Amino acid sequence: MAEGVPATFGKSRQRLGVAATPQQLGLTIPPLRIKHAVKTREEIAAGVLPGTWEFRKRNLGPTVDVVFLAQKNIRTYQVRDGERVQTRCASSDGVVPIPEAPVPQAATCAACPRAVWEDVVKDGRVVFKPDGRPKQTPPDCTSGYAFLGLLMEEATPGQPCWLVCKGTAERPAKEFLREWDAQGHTGLFEWRVRLELKEDRSGGLTWYLPTFTVVEEYPLEKYMAAYEYAAGIEYVHFIGRDQVDDEDGGRPRDVTPRVTNAGFRDDVPPPTDDDLGI
Numbered sequence: 001m002a003e004g005v006p007a008t009f010g011k012s013r014q015r016l017g018v019a020a021t022p023q024q025l026g027l028t029i030p031p032l033r034i035k036h037a038v039k040t041r042e043e044i045a046a047g048v049l050p051g052t053w054e055f056r057k058r059n060l061g062p063t064v065d066v067v068f069l070a071q072k073n074i075r076t077y078q079v080r081d082g083e084r085v086q087t088r089c090a091s092s093d094g095v096v097p098i099p100e101a102p103v104p105q106a107a108t109c110a111a112c113p114r115a116v117w118e119d120v121v122k123d124g125r126v127v128f129k130p131d132g133r134p135k136q137t138p139p140d141c142t143s144g145y146a147f148l149g150l151l152m153e154e155a156t157p158g159q160p161c162w163l164v165c166k167g168t169a170e171r172p173a174k175e176f177l178r179e180w181d182a183q184g185h186t187g188l189f190e191w192r193v194r195l196e197l198k199e200d201r202s203g204g205l206t207w208y209l210p211t212f213t214v215v216e217e218y219p220l221e222k223y224m225a226a227y228e229y230a231a232g233i234e235y236v237h238f239i240g241r242d243q244v245d246d247e248d249g250g251r252p253r254d255v256t257p258r259v260t261n262a263g264f265r266d267d268v269p270p271p272t273d274d275d276l277g278i
Helices: 041-045 167-182 224-230
Strands: 032-035 052-055 058-061 064-081 084-091 142-151 159-166 191-202 205-217
Touching: 032 159, 032 205, 052 191, 064 159, 064 224, 142 167, 159 167, 167 191, 167 205
Parallel strands: none
Antiparallel strands: 032 052, 052 058, 064 084, 064 142, 064 191, 142 159, 191 205
């Protein structure tokens, strides 16, 4: 194994005579999740607090460092059926639906009507914002970023993880990528990034948004081998008939959810064009 490459970066291979998938065996790269709310007595007894990070069901506290190897553009179209939130269509590159999508909505994301922002119209007229731009409603299909990174946690340094930033979390992720681009770097892995959380409130709910702070710079060659090894790894959407929550954990459920006209859960406020900086 090349230096700087985690042993858990397993290449996909044929498994003869084994029906269990890597997902069923727990061999896929796990997500780094935001703990929006404390729900169980066990968590309370353990001193777990909202506004902290979780990885493999372990609470890591309010701050964690990562080295990002790659960033993917993703899209997810989900609908609610009673208490179930089901993924109907998804994309791991923001270009075309994944082959496993239960109900692909279009041949390409660009041609999909569920990916279109629409102007808000009232009394037959387009509603404008104070800056003169038209106010828009978000599409049914949520866009976002999936970051493949190495978790710089003391107990298991270099553990690979996914950080998914969708909805209102997309804006801080976009700002981070803009900062990186403005610096003229070659790879995301030239930075050690400290992830913290900022409290946000809307509609009586409290949730947390990620913040990105560069704490150390590395020479390009330090993590080049890990980047090259991970280059072919794609983000895998969670597709399940009995899916209960968003694939990246969602936000706290403090009220009885409903589905809005745009197809979003009302306990998970959809992003607005202001959220995304459009």
